[in-house]
Amino acid sequence: MLAFRRGESGGAMEVFLQQLINGVTLGSIYGLIAIGYTMVYGIIGMVNFAHGDVFMLSAFIALLILLLLTQMLGLGAAPAFIVAMGASMALTALWNYAIERVAYRRLRGSFRLAPLISAIGMSTFLANFVTVTQGPNNKSIPPMWDQVITLTSGGAYDVTLSYRQILIVAVTGVLLAAFWFVVQKTPLGRAQRACEQDAKMAALLGVDVNRTVALTFVIGAALAAVAGSLYLLQYGVVKSTDGFVPGVKAFTAAVLGGIGSLPGAVLGGLLIGLIETLWGQYFSSDYKDVAAFSVLAVTLIFMPSGLMGRPDVEKV
């Protein structure tokens, strides 16, 4: 690590480093959710307002399975979490598949606002469904992997890296790499990108567009479920209204990075996570959301298509 002048300046460097670690952790979660927004927007040009609630739902699924496995079956934390995350990915994917089928597919050829309104309805439905079935309060899991690695000590402030944070960043990294490989290198990903660019032409080449769109929702939900499970692991609690704020933040991340761009979604997620934690530390934690959204507004003024978005200039 860097050579700190420990003790001097009240541990400013340590505080900064600690918040950097926290920001990257939070940003990883935002990035995973943001991919769901950006992929759906890319392929059908729709902002899926229910995506934040799908994320919340996935955290609840993970919570229930985790509690079942650890409290009732007495499974250890590590295998239980792996199973819970996997099951949450599968079940949330199934949910999102059903949502697309029921609420969006029929409206795809309709005017642009129709699926958007349907998505807002679906968002309300999911939040209320979870409130009714699980109650409105925070649900918690017992803390897991709360060991920490102390990076610097002896200063005014110890910089720590928790096992959980390592796990979150590592899982995010591995999954993003796998996801990137699927999109860029496999026939499936190629068909997905083709539908994104010109669905009519893709159909002329034998691509089943409906199936590809459904698959996009399934993949987006699976990644949101990873985010949901990791969020639960990191913060230990989840409640039925938790879909909204992370959802809006992740959407902001997707727009900041350039909606439609996958690397942009991840970059946007990390930036929003960092801005939020650093602003909370140095200025005011009450205004941390304002800071994140202000950065978005300023960025869009100077770069209307986001940081990595492409303005659609094409030769004709």
Place this chain on the structure above:
Amino acid sequence: MTALLSISGLTAFYGSVQALRGVDLEVGKGEVVALIGSNGAGKSTLMMSIFGNPRARDGRILFDGQDITDMPTHEIARLSIAQSPEGRRIFSRMTVYENLQMGAAVAGFAGFEANLDKVFGIFPRLKERLKQRGGTLSGGEQQMLAIARALMSNPKLLLLDEPSLGLAPLVCKQIFETVKRLNEEEGLSVFLVEQDAHHALKLAHRAYVLVNGAVTMSGKGADLLRDPKVRAAYLEGGAH
């Protein structure tokens, strides 16, 4: 000659505008058929409605004896009909190679390497541009790519919508020669829409003239080429 594609009484609308008014048309196995007509006559609509886009309001479309009128677009494509459509519609954010892969995917990449060599033989330019994004190609190169992509799927029937559009006369001639060769050597059936009526009629065994969404004339390419009405309207600088 047995009909590969047989269209009868085809009617289609764009919104409330009637684009096709009862079209009857046939493409035989191993035949090159041209469709000529002025702008807005419904040529491209006819091409696309074979793939159900727009869907036929009335009439039937048979391919290889199978009724495809109400089949989903992607399933029609899987019957080995390939199209190089109006406006080329290449995937501009994919590389040339990926575009060709998209073409081959519907046939399960059967004979991929051989097809690749074949299209590079026809369009050497594409080989030079292999790693470039489709959107960075010139208009003519995009046209070549659209045709090459269609050829990658080993089609039984090739639909070409304005293959000469945007191409230099030399390349254009080359494309017509290629179509002729593929037809003669491999027995590929081709249905061709063209503004360049002269070349199209010379190439085609048979041709149809489309006016306002209805077929007004049909016959052997060579006969139509000599027909005074066709000459006046499409060949001697009439309605272009």
